[in-house]
Amino acid sequence: MPRPVRYNLSGENNMKLVKEGPEGLEGEGYFATSLDKVVGLARKNSIWPLPFATSCCGIEFMATMGAHYDLARFGSERVGFSPRQCDLLMVMGTIAKKMGPVVKQVYLQMAEPRWVLAMGACACSGGIFDSYSVLQGIDQIIPVDVYIPGCPPRPEAVIDGIMKIQDLVGNESLRRRNGERYKELMASYGIQ
Amino acid sequence: MLSNDTIKARLIDKFGEAVTNFAEPYGMLTFEAPKDMNLKVIQFLFDDPELRFRFLTDLQAVHYPHEKERELAVVYHLHNLTDNIRIRFKVFTGITNPDVFTATKIFEAANWMERETYDFYGVNFVGHPNLKRILNVDEMDYFPMRKEYPLEEQTRVDKDDEMFGR
Amino acid sequence: MSDHINLPEGSIGKHTTTLNLGPTHPATHGVFQNILELDGERIVSAEQTVGYIHRAFEKIAERRPLYQITPLTDRLNYCSAPINNMGWHLTCEKLLGIQTPKRVDYLRIIIMELARISDHLICNSIVGVDTGAYTGFLYVMQYRELIYEIYEEVCGSRLTTNIGRIGGFERNFTPKAFERLEKFLREYPEVLKEFNNMFRRNRIFMERTIGVGPISAERALNYGFTGPNLRAAGVDYDVRVHSPYSSYQDFQFTVPVGSTGDCYDRFLVRDQEMWQSISLIEQAYRKVQEFKGSESEVYHADVPEYYLPPKQDVYTKMEALIWHFKIVMGEIDIPPGEVWMSVEGGNGELGFYLISDGGRSPYRLHFRRPCFVYYQAFEELVKGSMLSDAIITMSSLNLIAGEMDG
Structure with missing residues (x-):
């Protein structure tokens, strides 16, 4: 649970105790919310x-990871x-047909829940x-959660994409991955 | 200092009528030889103490579908680093029997360049140690850079616009 | 599992291990595969597979008018995209017989040398990462942004620049661009010096790189090495000197050479080249400042057939509108011809072989991609060395998958 930080510099009374946190019931010394939201909060920031x-x-991703733009601020440093330890597959750059099976293999090796981010025009649509x-x-081979257009996207756009992924991750229901709709989606890609 | 005229004279001295079509587009000496003589010419250019073309800059093919029995041209760009002069050397081959001798024994650099040329145009380099596709998938059953094959990915359905589509 | 693993005959009894390095291995810095046969940790043989991002540039180029090929060249060696752009423009200019004004040449040199710095910087800092010094990489990445800011000011984009046009630049350098250039020239040498101090005489770095992945000058030439990798082996071949383009003959610079062609020499050669590039940029900037009056406003050659007219003229003048339409729609036929042009790219001789049959697009365009040519020597470089040496060799060769696969 995030540490309550009091930013009440201007003397407002109805400020939230937790800077960024889920909706919930709070009072002196306790905070209650649903499990979904806590898990979402934990996942999205790590x-x-x-x-x-x-x-x-x-190369633009390297710039995003570097000191100037610093993706680490979003809990993604x-x-x-190793695909088995990661939650987010960031596909960046052209995927040739020779590479296609490798992408799919990497995706299959990732554990659920997993998200996919397609960065750049090539990964989104083949580009030019x-x-x-x-x-x-x-x-065409794996389901994608967020597309970042651009050739290549600026680091700001990558950060925006990561924040979109964070929104998705934070608001995802715990049941989604067991649902029929999700299974249908997977089946449409031939994934069990 | 080596000049284009000297190279030309040396080549004609050695090979006589066999080397043809001398030209100098944009200052680079270009000539042609029959395809079964390609190694002899390259070896001569390499060994000759005056010519010393010992650097293979580039090797590629060109497809001319309308020239009968001369459909594929294999183009060598050679460089004499001592005198700093480049030449371009071409051999032509028919597309039904695209056998050309490999230059890998003279230049290690030719290895992948020839594989690439085979991959794109199907030029069969006789004697190549490992002639298989390099850039495309192994299952590919045609030679994509030949003029008759389309550029575009054929599975796309969203690009069927009458004005701006295919 | 038996479906997936087919052990070859007699493989149980053999003493070597097969290791598959790539295509998505974190240490390969690009998508290519090496199948290594290891005896303990020593490499017995290596087989490289490339083509994982083959994008068919050459085929696409056969369907595009000249100016639309520039974006393709960006994506060859994306660490030094402007050099590729300029190389392509120079090829077109050679074919079309366009003479560029001196000021354009000098501005081009500024941009090309900036690109060379950013290319070498990435390569050297990645060698650092692979020898265990991540800090250097993070430190210089920040200063590469300064180069990107200059590109941004000149052409509007950071990485895949699409900078310039046939005949010159699309707009003049703004005062802000020069300001940023000055800032770069002021701040960067200090940083580079510090970066060098971290590696150059660092015991760990030296032990890891000296004598690793060496190649003799003779073998390097036979394998078609060019650029810093060839110079590290002791051959002073540099396209900028041998066949000067874009007025490189007006400048004073030295071509650094190594002696053994190992990873350490490659690192040092790249390092020295960065210093030379800084000096070239300074010289070029001084020359640019010397232009006075109307000459100081020149940023393109006067070739209305190939150079887009200014936008306000397109709206108000008939002739400009016609040229604009013809150029944009690719209505202008290229003169027939056959031309070879090469420039000194970030990692070697980047060649363009353009055949035009008089149509609107090239009949055949071949890119000589330096890393495709020299990567085939990888097996010879690493045979008999340790696995960890292979990784450093790979990164010090500066292999760019986009360029390799074409």
Whole structure:
């Protein structure tokens, strides 16, 4: 649970005790909310991204991770390269048809719950490479949660995309991944 | 200092009528030889103490579908680093029997360049140690850079606009 | 599991291990695969697979008018995109017979040398990361942003710049761009010095890189090495000197060479090249400042057939409107010809072989991509060395997957 911080510099009385937190019942010394929201809060501020960087967008991602833009502010400084430990697959750059099965394999190796972020025009739709060797968007092989357009997107756009993912993660119901709709979605990609 | 005229004279001295089509587009000496002589020419250019073309800058193919029996051209760009002069050397081959001798014995650099050329155009480099596709998937059953094959990914359905689509 | 793993005959009894490095291994810094055969930790053989981001540039280029090919060149070596853009523009200018004014040449040199710095900076700091010094990388990444800010001021984008046009630049450098350039020239040498202090005589770094992945000059030439990797092996071949383009002949600079061609030499050569680039930028900036009067406003050659007219003229003048329409719609035929042009890219000789049959788009365009050519020497470089040395060798070669796969 986040530490209550009092920012009451201007003398307001109805300020929330918790700076950023879920709706809930609070009083002197306690705070009650639903499990969903607590789990969401924990998850969204500790996303472990798996950077699947293939080309130009990877260089912009390096800039985003670097000191200037500092993705670590969003609880995502731990970039993991093992799919089994990561929650967020960030696909950055062109995915050629030769690479397609590798992306899918990496996605399959990730544990639920998992999210996918497609960064850049190539990952979203094939971009300017409407050619025989390029996969026309990674959503043909794996489901995507957030698309970041741009060729390549600026680091600010990447940060915005990460914040969108945080919204999704924070508001996701705990039951979603067991639901029929989700199973249908997975089945449409041929994933069990 | 080596000049284009000297190179040309040396080549004609050595190979006579076999080397043809001398030209100098934008100052670079360009010539052609029959495809079964490509190694002899390259080896001569490499060994000759005056010519010393010992750096293979580039190797690629070009497809000319309308020239019968000369559909594929394999183009070598060679560089003499001592005298700083470049030449371009072409061999032509028919598309039904695209066999050209490999230059890998002379230049290690030719290895992947020839694989790439095979991958794109299907030029069969005889004697190449490992001639298989390099950039495209192994299952591909055509040579995509040949002029008759389309550029676009054929599975897309959203680009069917009458004015701006395909 | 037996479906997935097919052990070859007799593999149980053999003494070597097969290790699959890539295509998504964190240490490969790009998508290529190495299948290493290991005896303990020593590499017995290596087989590289590339093509994981093959995007068919050459095929796309056959369907595009000249000016639309510039964005493709951006995406070859994306660490130094402006050099590729300029190389392509120079190729077109050679084919079309366009003479660029001196001021354009000097501005181009400023941009190209900035790109070279950012390219070498990434490579050297990644070598640092692979030898265990992450700090250097984070430190210089911040100063690469200064270079990106200059690009932004000149052309509006950071990484895939699409900078300039055939015949010059799309707009003049603003005073702010020069201001930022001055800031860069002021701040960056200090940082580079500090970065060097961290590595150059660092015992750990030296032990990890000296004698690792060496290649002799003769083998390097035979393998078609170019750029810093060839110079590290002791051959002073630099396209900027051998066939000067964009008025490089007006400048004073030295070509640093190494002796053994190992990772340490490659690091040092890149490092020295950055210093040379800084000096080149300073010289070019001084020359740019010397232009007076109307000359100081020149930023493109006068070629209405290929250079887009200013937008306000398009709205008010008939002729400008016609040129604008013709250029944008790709209505202008290119003269037939066959041209080879090469520039000194971030990691070697970047060549363009353009054949035009007189149509609107090239008949054939081939890119000589330096890292595609020299990556094939990888097996020879790492054979017999340790696994961890292979990683450093790979990063010190500056392999850019986008460029390699074309």
